[in-house]
Amino acid sequence: MSNLSAEAVRLDTADPLAPVRDRFVLPDGVVYLDGNSLGALPVGVAERLERAVRAEWGAHLIRAWETDEWWCYPTRVGDRIGRLIGAAPGQTIVGESTSVQFFNALVAAARLRPGRDVIVSDATHFPTDRYLVASAARLLGLRVVETRPNELAEAVSRFGASIAVVALGAVDFRTGELWDLGELTRTAHAVDAIALWDLCHAVGALPLRVDADAVDLAVGCTYKYLCGGPGAPAFLYVAQRHQPDFDQPLTGWLGHIAPFDLDPVYRPAAGMDRARIGTPHMLSLIALDAALDVFDTVDLSAVRDKSLALSAFFLRCVSDYLDTGILRLTTPGSDARRGNQLTLRHPQAYPIVTALIERGVIGDMRAPDIMRFGFNGLYLSFAEVRLAAATLREVIESRSYLDPRFRTRRFIT
Numbered sequence: 001m002s003n004l005s006a007e008a009v010r011l012d013t014a015d016p017l018a019p020v021r022d023r024f025v026l027p028d029g030v031v032y033l034d035g036n037s038l039g040a041l042p043v044g045v046a047e048r049l050e051r052a053v054r055a056e057w058g059a060h061l062i063r064a065w066e067t068d069e070w071w072c073y074p075t076r077v078g079d080r081i082g083r084l085i086g087a088a089p090g091q092t093i094v095g096e097s098t099s100v101q102f103f104n105a106l107v108a109a110a111r112l113r114p115g116r117d118v119i120v121s122d123a124t125h126f127p128t129d130r131y132l133v134a135s136a137a138r139l140l141g142l143r144v145v146e147t148r149p150n151e152l153a154e155a156v157s158r159f160g161a162s163i164a165v166v167a168l169g170a171v172d173f174r175t176g177e178l179w180d181l182g183e184l185t186r187t188a189h190a191v192d193a194i195a196l197w198d199l200c201h202a203v204g205a206l207p208l209r210v211d212a213d214a215v216d217l218a219v220g221c222t223y224k225y226l227c228g229g230p231g232a233p234a235f236l237y238v239a240q241r242h243q244p245d246f247d248q249p250l251t252g253w254l255g256h257i258a259p260f261d262l263d264p265v266y267r268p269a270a271g272m273d274r275a276r277i278g279t280p281h282m283l284s285l286i287a288l289d290a291a292l293d294v295f296d297t298v299d300l301s302a303v304r305d306k307s308l309a310l311s312a313f314f315l316r317c318v319s320d321y322l323d324t325g326i327l328r329l330t331t332p333g334s335d336a337r338r339g340n341q342l343t344l345r346h347p348q349a350y351p352i353v354t355a356l357i358e359r360g361v362i363g364d365m366r367a368p369d370i371m372r373f374g375f376n377g378l379y380l381s382f383a384e385v386r387l388a389a390a391t392l393r394e395v396i397e398s399r400s401y402l403d404p405r406f407r408t409r410r411f412i413t
Helices: 002-013 018-023 043-067 070-085 098-111 127-140 149-162 181-189 240-245 271-275 282-296 300-317 319-324 349-358 382-398
Strands: 092-094 118-122 143-147 163-169 194-198 217-220 235-238 341-345 364-366 370-374
Touching (some): 002 300, 002 382, 018 043, 043 070, 043 282, 070 092, 070 235, 070 271, 070 282, 092 271, 098 127, 098 163, 098 194, 098 217, 098 235, 118 127, 127 163, 143 149, 149 163, 149 181, 181 194, 235 271, 300 319, 300 341, 349 364, 349 370, 349 382
Parallel strands (some): 118 143, 118 163, 194 217
Antiparallel strands (some): 092 235, 217 235, 341 370, 364 370
């Protein structure tokens, strides 16, 4: 480990992103490897929220919708996220939860292809996505065909012009496997299906090109790599070419062309304003806006390069455990095939992760035997990664994870 310690120092000294770490609030004695679930707190967020509460809500009251431009936040912040996913202005909006955004996008996508009766869904989707696909299919009278992204071509060949929507995740939430958005979107377009992407584990972690890849619709959360805070509102991307016909199922008054006319008949607004539903969650939206300031000063390609370097260094630190099968790597080894997380498997994943957390190394686990570790290049150092690997080794070698207190299941894992 001594050589690895020296290398970590060398890598940190040469790291051009090292100063960005100071823009985050990170507790002493903690190595945070769970940013793929909840990103760390950016320094400017608390101050911005205090101003929003005291000056805007507290002093301006309802006038803040105009004086502080609250009304514009969903589209303005949407465009900020749009830049991170490779979208031109006017195609991205923020508001509602990821679940609501995904359901709206899914139904609207199916309505863009009337007369077709198949939704092809990612068999490895996050459970919520799978639940919502099943729900939308029941609502619309469609069939669901589940397939892995790498088997999409076979499904497209089989069902052809019956396919209305292909709904996939850019990064597998369990394994961290990264899929080629451009290639799979082209596969969907070969039968003129709508390509809908879940970008939750990709946005803010790596450069995306939704416009260049001809993506039709996309959704994503903002509390992982964008560090928008717990429950931060999700975004929706609708390619310009689809906006005039975008017909979502949840038609709230703020998506009306003239919401304050209080028209009893819904008439959708132009552009992305039609994707508004209800009153925005302003405090969460303001926190997200402040968090995005970090991305104004960094190159996302550099963040991606560092994240890959961090994860590769971690694998070197535990390489003997991988070689002997004590740990099994589920994430693809190729940089082009993985997101910013590594997934290791061990039969005792839960107690090992729990023991790590007690020692200040925070990752997470997913049933039955998956340990997930996220590597965010914005705020992690190589020294921390080396320490995390050393702590993992110590927990396994000492067998301390066998202590009964680490085996008692918590509700949240």
